[in-house]
Amino acid sequence: MTLRIGLIIGSLRQASYSRRIAQALGELAPPGMVFNELAFADLALYNGDLEPQLPQPWQRFRAEVVASDALLFVVPEYNRSIPGGVKNAIDVGSKPTAQNCWSGKPALVVSQSAGPLGGLAGSYALKQALAAVNVATMPHPEVYLGRIATLFDGDGPMVSDTQEFLRGVLTSFETWITRFVPR
Numbered sequence: 001m002t003l004r005i006g007l008i009i010g011s012l013r014q015a016s017y018s019r020r021i022a023q024a025l026g027e028l029a030p031p032g033m034v035f036n037e038l039a040f041a042d043l044a045l046y047n048g049d050l051e052p053q054l055p056q057p058w059q060r061f062r063a064e065v066v067a068s069d070a071l072l073f074v075v076p077e078y079n080r081s082i083p084g085g086v087k088n089a090i091d092v093g094s095k096p097t098a099q100n101c102w103s104g105k106p107a108l109v110v111s112q113s114a115g116p117l118g119g120l121a122g123s124y125a126l127k128q129a130l131a132a133v134n135v136a137t138m139p140h141p142e143v144y145l146g147r148i149a150t151l152f153d154g155d156g157p158m159v160s161d162t163q164e165f166l167r168g169v170l171t172s173f174e175t176w177i178t179r180f181v182p183r
Helices: 017-028 048-053 056-067 084-094 120-132 160-178
Strands: 003-009 033-037 070-076 106-112 143-145
Touching: 003 017, 003 056, 017 033, 017 070, 017 106, 017 160, 056 084, 070 120, 070 160, 084 120, 106 120, 106 160, 120 143, 143 160
Parallel strands: 003 033, 003 070, 070 106, 106 143
Antiparallel strands: none
16 A cells, blocks of 8 residues: 655755755655655745635645645754744645644654754644644654754765664654554
8 A cells, every 4th residue: 555645844945954854754764655745835825815716826735735645744943943834834734624634644743953952842833733733743753853964974865873763763654654544
């Protein structure tokens, strides 16, 4: 069975560590786990007045979330929280209230930062927002990648210890998903 994972990469920069982590996760994933990036850079700020003439990017994004069996968020920490674009994407997908496309989806949050705490505060903020839209985030193992620059071999691949850790996380995530997605 193929598990379709909607991937939210929290940084818009093409050379960001979040993007590098997401690419590594795609290579480390168990067979049958397929990632599809859910791009959000083109989403207008959520405004309920736009619902009657639904913007095409909102339609596309909502359909991609609905088509995902599970969600994987790879986010940097911005000012002890999450990037504004990620929060806007959550808002766009959660409205109108009766059509919340996030509801019931299993998810994994991977946070990273240049500092020693690995985006702990940002991860917590994201998990709060996801709980409010009824996303079931995997409680354990938690992933906080601190001192992110040291987890890659310069511009090369992720160091092997981190690869092994994340491979185990993805195996746990696969088990978590199967609690919500019938096989």
